[in-house]
Amino acid sequence: MMKQFWLLMLLPIGMLGQQKKNLETITLAGGCYWCVEAIYENLNGVQSAVSGYAGGTKPNPTYDEVSTGTTNYAEVVQITYDPSVTNLDEIFKVFFTVHDPTTLNRQGADVGTQYRSAIFYKNDLEKKAAQQIIAALKKAKVYNQPIVTKIEPLGKFYKAENYHQNYYANNKNQPYCRAVIQPKMEKFEKVFKDKLKKK
Numbered sequence: 001m002m003k004q005f006w007l008l009m010l011l012p013i014g015m016l017g018q019q020k021k022n023l024e025t026i027t028l029a030g031g032c033y034w035c036v037e038a039i040y041e042n043l044n045g046v047q048s049a050v051s052g053y054a055g056g057t058k059p060n061p062t063y064d065e066v067s068t069g070t071t072n073y074a075e076v077v078q079i080t081y082d083p084s085v086t087n088l089d090e091i092f093k094v095f096f097t098v099h100d101p102t103t104l105n106r107q108g109a110d111v112g113t114q115y116r117s118a119i120f121y122k123n124d125l126e127k128k129a130a131q132q133i134i135a136a137l138k139k140a141k142v143y144n145q146p147i148v149t150k151i152e153p154l155g156k157f158y159k160a161e162n163y164h165q166n167y168y169a170n171n172k173n174q175p176y177c178r179a180v181i182q183p184k185m186e187k188f189e190k191v192f193k194d195k196l197k198k199k
Contacts, residue, residue, distance in 0.1 A: 022083075023047060023080055023081065023082055023083075024080070024081055024083050024088075025078055025079060025080050025081075025122070026078075026079050026081070026088060026091060026119075026120075026121075026126060027054055027076050027077070027078045027079070027119075027120040027122075027154055027157055028076060028077055028079065028091075028095050028118070028119055028120070029054070029055070029074035029075060029076045029077075029115075029116055029117060029118040029119075029120070030077075030095055030098070030099035030101075030107065030117055031075070031099050031106075031107025031108070031110050031115045031117070032075060032107065032110050032115065032180070033051040033052070033075040033076060033077050033160065033164065034051070034164070034167040034168055034176075034177070034181060035098070035099070035107075035168075035180065035181050035184050036049070036051075036076075036077040036095075036098075036099070037049045037050070037051050037077045037165075037166070037167065037168070038167070038168035038169065038181055038184075038185060039094065039098050039184060039185060039188045040077060040079050040091075040094070041166070041169070042185075042188070042189075042196055042197055043081075043086060043090075043091070043094060043192070043195060043196070043197070044085060044086060044195050044196060044197050044198075045081050045082045045083075045084075045085030045086030045090075046079055046080070046081045046082075046086065046091075046197075047080045047081060047082060048079075048080045049077050049078070049079050049080075050077065050078045050080075050159055050160075050165065051075070051076075051077055051159070051160040051164045051165055051167070052075075052076055052077070052078055052157050052158050052159045052160045053066050053073040053074065053075065053076060053157070053158045053160060054073065054074060054076045054078075054120050054152075054154060054155060054156070054157050054158070055072055055073050055074045055076075055118065055120065055152055055155070056071040056072040056073035057072070057155075058071055058073075059156075060158060061073050061158055062161070063160060063161055063164065066114050067112075067114065069112030069113050069114050071114075072113060073114060073158075074113065074114055074115070074116050074118055075114050075115065075160075076118075076120060076157070078157050079091060086195070088126065088129045089129070089133070090195065092119075092129065092130070092133040093133075094188065094192060094195075095119075096133070096137060096142075096149075097187070097188065097191055097192075098184050098187060098188050099117060099184075100117075101117045101137075101143070101147045101148065101149040102143050102144075102145035102146060102147060102148060103117075103148070104116070104148045108180060116148075116150060117148060117149040117150065118149060118150040118151070118152050119149060119150070119151050119152070120152050120153070120154040120155075120157075121151060121152070121153060121154060122153075122154045127151060130151045131151060134147055134149060134151075168181050168185075
């Protein structure tokens with residue numbers, strides 16, 4: 001498995017050229033949002049990572065509603081970052097390292113459309129960047145199976161309930177955190193050790 005991650009790291013950075021120096025946001029779905037949020041909270045240049053819902057149409061969805069898998073909402077994390085410190089290339093490399101983009105509507109034991117792999121873009125720059133990273137991954141044959149990550153227009157983002165925010169940081173001893181999130185954190189910290197926030 002580690003071969004995938006080193007191949008991913010070799011992909012060229014800087015496909016996007018110059019970016020503005022103000023804060024930017026990108027919204028990603030990579031399975032349970034607790035996992036995704038915990039990882040990006042530790043990436044240097046990320047100002048915040050907020051768990052929420054995107055991709056559906058019903059206003060103000062709740063966790064219970066999204067959990068049914070019938071709303072078309074995905075569990076997402078909206079990442080606010082400083083493009084003078086990190087960039088979309090790096091954020092996407094983290095994304096494709098810490099989740100499996102080849103399993104349709106599931107991550108591990110979490111199954112349903114709410115756990116799909118998706119990049120929600122808000123403009124053509126983000127859409128093009130998402131298309132470029134996926135094309136580069138395919139060309140490099142990083143994965144043995146086809147990438148099923150969807151590239152979807154963002155629409156409306158809804159922040160998840162407060163108890164979902166900073167879930168891993170607040171519940172590290174919970175069984176799900178130890179069994180599912182901790183191994184992903186360890187992988188992230190190993191592959192991106194030079195990109196971690198200073199503690």
